[in-house]
Amino acid sequence: MFVDSLLDLPQLRTFYTLVQAGSFTACAGRLNRTQSAVSHAMAKLENQTGVTLLARRGRTLGLTEEGRRLYQACEQAFATLDAAADDLRRHQTLAKGRLRVGATLEFGSSILMKHMQPFLAANPDLEIDFTLDHELLGPLLRDDLDLIIDCLEHPLPTLKKSPLFRETYVVACAPGFRKAHRLRVPADLSSGPVLSLDKAGAWWNRFLMAVPDREQPQLDHIIAVNHIRAMIHAAIEGMGALLVPRYSVLEELQRGALVALFPAIRPTEDRFSIYQKKVKAGQEKQRLLTRYLQGLSPEEFGS
Amino acid sequence: MFVDSLLDLPQLRTFYTLVQAGSFTACAGRLNRTQSAVSHAMAKLENQTGVTLLARRGRTLGLTEEGRRLYQACEQAFATLDAAADDLRRHQTLAKGRLRVGATLEFGSSILMKHMQPFLAANPDLEIDFTLDHELLGPLLRDDLDLIIDCLEHPLPTLKKSPLFRETYVVACAPGFRKAHRLRVPADLSSGPVLSLDKAGAWWNRFLMAVPDREQPQLDHIIAVNHIRAMIHAAIEGMGALLVPRYSVLEELQRGALVALFPAIRPTEDRFSIYQKKVKAGQEKQRLLTRYLQGLSPEEFGS
């Protein structure tokens, strides 16, 4: 029944916090969980051990004798582990020197800048230069850059590629625009203007290919804007619907300036990767930055 | 980035085992995981802490200075926790006295008996009587039984109900029978005999109701057998297809004496619950048995 360790570590941590907090609700608060989660966890712990640990006396929470002993063990064990964690943090190898980073314009100016601050703060002896451009491979090979973040494939044997995140695309528009044009399904896009990076509307192909034949819209009314940021502002003003990488409009979606359309349609994704010369990828400063960026991955990139 | 504890406890346990085992593959063996799982876990641990812990020197596994310190902390912390776990196990409150348990015939004689041994062994001072019958509520209310396990609903305010498991049904037959009658879809059942608890075939309604109209079989050739165990033996001999609770044929399915048919069809499930008088549910012996049975839950019941 108990395969490896008799005690389930996450549950113990919950138990430990619960005793300190004094109530399920308070414990849930500290752990950023709901009261329900704490309750489930404690029920499971008591079942797995087969021992009653908590004495629910009406509205006050007590411990059984066994619970008290377990708490003491937790106190000691977690103190040890937390000390070890602090120790690790202090001994985190710090990057130093100079690092020249390249990235695509849109990604670099939004997401990358937004997340570099903590890394810079943690590594005060590191100086970073950013170069935002579309042509990144050349400078990398010429050693004008040490590390680039790009969504193009560069399959060269001298380069080390580290996947960073998948760029997902969204169709979005201003809330008022959706209402005015009654946008419910992709076909409804025929009725209003759409914003495109190019005049011909090829920009939208990525989306159209993901739409089932039945619902294909006719994109007749195209407004070309050759700059993504400008396109976003145009969309916010209600000039039309747009298709952009989700990361570029994370903030607008959150505060409601734009609303995402047709979540069921999933356009093909691009993959952003970090590229570095293999010979230099081993350097501490490069390794640390790579690791830091990969550590962000969840939905910080909107994927 | 690290919300609660800086160190992810399950990953630490993996790290600890890895160092002891000396290799990823060996560690995976001890933890009943794959090598890949260990690799993923360690990669994540090193990323989250931002510290290199393992020195992969070719074919031998070493530790960095930080890794060594972390291992020592683990050693101490886990020793404490394991000791606490042992302590808990020793102080597990034991049931004693006499407990009269009732259960339905089929469930009691198969699954229940199969799983009671460990509980009895762990509680030598407990004497248990089993009563297997279909009429269980009366004896419970009359205090001839202390605790019953039943799939009927007994919504009485004086009773405490504890859900135990969901009884799923399967259609099955002998492998030869399936071949002989070419059973591919439910409609194929028309071509051969089916076993039923009752002569009229109402026993099969539970299944028929889950079959889409298009595929409804005509159950003309019904062989009535008024006992489930006998029905199972009949099916093994190739006398027909049967419909039974999955738990009653777990063993036969495993060793291939019977094969499950139409896994896509999901007949409605019954729920087995433990019922006890509320006034007696608080007693240690009743609580412990309830907890033990609920702890089994996974697929021990075939659901």
Add this chain to the structure above:
DNA sequence: ATATGACATGAGCTAAATTCATGTTTGTGG
């Protein structure tokens, strides 16, 4: 009595951990 606060419960869902299939690196024997 009824309302209120605190925990329990179940179903459904989401996110994380695991596995599968495959690639990469390092040491070994031909």
Add this chain to the structure above:
DNA sequence: CCACAAACATGAATTTAGCTCATGTCATAT
């Protein structure tokens, strides 16, 4: 020196475990 094998890494798909939501129960206060 090259091919091979052993040990770990990686990505994608899948499974599982844990969380949340909605609701129920119970004890205490009004």
